[in-house]
Amino acid sequence: MKKELKIPRIKNGTVIDHITAGNAIKVLHILGIPKTSTFVVSVAMNVKSRMGKKDIVKVENREIDPKEVDKIALIAPKATINIIRDYEVAEKYLVKLPDEIIGIVSCSNPTCVSNSREPVKSRFKVICKDPLRIICYYCEREPEDISERII
Ligand SMILES: Nc1ncnc2c1ncn2[C@@H]1O[C@H](COP(=O)(O)OP(=O)(O)OP(=O)(O)O)[C@@H](O)[C@H]1O
Ligand SMILES: [Mg+2]
Ligand SMILES: [Zn+2]
The missing domain is CATH 2.30.30.20 (Aspartate carbamoyltransferase regulatory subunit, C-terminal domain)
Structure with missing residues (x-):
């Protein structure tokens, strides 16, 4: 059976997955949404996952920058950053807390x-x-x- 997505697929952009449940709002804040950014964004909160609950944020037509990734690591240490190109996960990495x-x-x-x-x-x-x-x-x-x- 094909995996069902809670949010429609995006062609290009970034999926921030495995966000600590409840912290999607803080991730949006870090991305400057809605204040300084008008990108199309979808949010799923309290989604069931292998290890309890998680939040997911999907931003269309925007690849996230390293400074934003460093900030996200502070509030969602298990988050993965998935860069979507032409509907596929083109790059995936874990956020990392520096020393x-x-x-x-x-x-x-x-x-x-x-x-x-x-x-x-x-x-x-x-x-x-x-x-x-x-x-x-x-x-x-x-x-x-x-x-x-x-x-
Ligand atoms: N085209 C797309 N549009 C929107 N979301 C997507 C798209 N492709 C993948 N995703 C989402 O991006 C995330 C990572 O996709 P992937 O296929 O790598 O899932 P996975 O194998 O479950 O990865 P992980 O082990 O990191 O959970 C998932 O939440 C998936 O639903
Ligand atoms: Mg998964
Ligand atoms: Zn001080």
Whole structure:
């Protein structure tokens, strides 16, 4: 039997699959949808999968950029990025958490040097990957809700 898709097939674009259930909204936010992007997007939430539930986001006619992939890794560490070309999965890769997170999360400490007028990029050390915990390289403050602090 042919696999049934919850969302119609797309010709070209990106499928972000295996998103932590409930986090599709945050992925849309990272992609700038709907604020700065008018691409056609389909979302499926709480879809049954091999390991419990997941969310899926499909964006037509847009291939995702590496900076967005790094942000998605923070809120959906098991996500796969599938680049669709002519209806087929042309490329597939897993998002990856780096050991250091530079320039994509802001420090929650208002007096941190990374929040001053100095041109210092925010920088965090990953101290635990699952569940994700990070501390500021400069002031060692740990943000309470990482997803709220994605720049
Ligand atoms: N043309 C398409 N349009 C929309 N979605 C697609 C298209 N082709 C594949 N997908 C979706 O992209 C995801 C990855 O497709 P793939 O065929 O690699 O599935 P898979 O073998 O289940 O992969 P995985 O092991 O990563 O779950 C699936 O969610 C699939 O439904
Ligand atoms: Mg699958
Ligand atoms: Zn700091």
